[in-house]
Amino acid sequence: KTNRTPIILVAVFVGLAALLMVQNSASNRPEPTSTLLGNAIFRDFAPDDIQAIRLRSPESGETLILSRSTDAAQPWTAPETAGTLDQNEANVIARTMVLLPYSSTVGITDETDLTQYGFTPEGILSLEIVLTNGLTHGVAIGFRTPSENDYYALVDDRDELYFVVRPAVDYLISRLKSPPIA
Numbered sequence: 001k002t003n004r005t006p007i008i009l010v011a012v013f014v015g016l017a018a019l020l021m022v023q024n025s026a027s028n029r030p031e032p033t034s035t036l037l038g039n040a041i042f043r044d045f046a047p048d049d050i051q052a053i054r055l056r057s058p059e060s061g062e063t064l065i066l067s068r069s070t071d072a073a074q075p076w077t078a079p080e081t082a083g084t085l086d087q088n089e090a091n092v093i094a095r096t097m098v099l100l101p102y103s104s105t106v107g108i109t110d111e112t113d114l115t116q117y118g119f120t121p122e123g124i125l126s127l128e129i130v131l132t133n134g135l136t137h138g139v140a141i142g143f144r145t146p147s148e149n150d151y152y153a154l155v156d157d158r159d160e161l162y163f164v165v166r167p168a169v170d171y172l173i174s175r176l177k178s179p180p181i182a
Helices: 005-028 087-099 166-177
Strands: 050-056 063-068 102-107 125-131 136-144 150-155 160-165
Touching: 050 087, 050 166, 063 087, 063 166, 087 166, 102 150, 125 166, 150 166, 160 166
Parallel strands: none
Antiparallel strands: 050 063, 050 125, 102 160, 125 136, 136 150, 150 160
16 A cells, blocks of 8 residues: 555645746736737827827817927927917827827728717817828817717728727817917
8 A cells, every 4th residue: 555645745746836837937928018009090100200280179160289390499389379388298299199099990981870970070079190201190089989988080081980099089188178388
């Protein structure tokens, strides 16, 4: 008759050691990046590539235009607004435009009724970007989605309806309503 206790203890020890090694290798791996960072609407330019930005409310007619300046100390101007533009906020607006994140998209066709998404015809917010190379981009923001987490958006002439994350759009709306100008 053999004693099985040492064999069982060795097996348990080996199992625990293997589990510990798997957990340690998993904890040493870098954290996955947010999927939202991978879902930027625009991937072909950086904030420094932006020459001008226009935020516009089709409903109220409010407009905020930011334009790139040649003055290194004041790289952004607000040519249609009196006062001093907060340069940090102007940079945040430019970065928000570049990183404009979306959670998903759905295809649309010419027959898609866009009025149900808030495009009658323009939406609630118009975002326009002019790049230093002369290219332009436009984003029309419609209603919030039923979950209230995103806004519907149309981008350039793409055949997709984007679900743009709400905090980015809310930030741009707040800057339009209360421009960063002292």
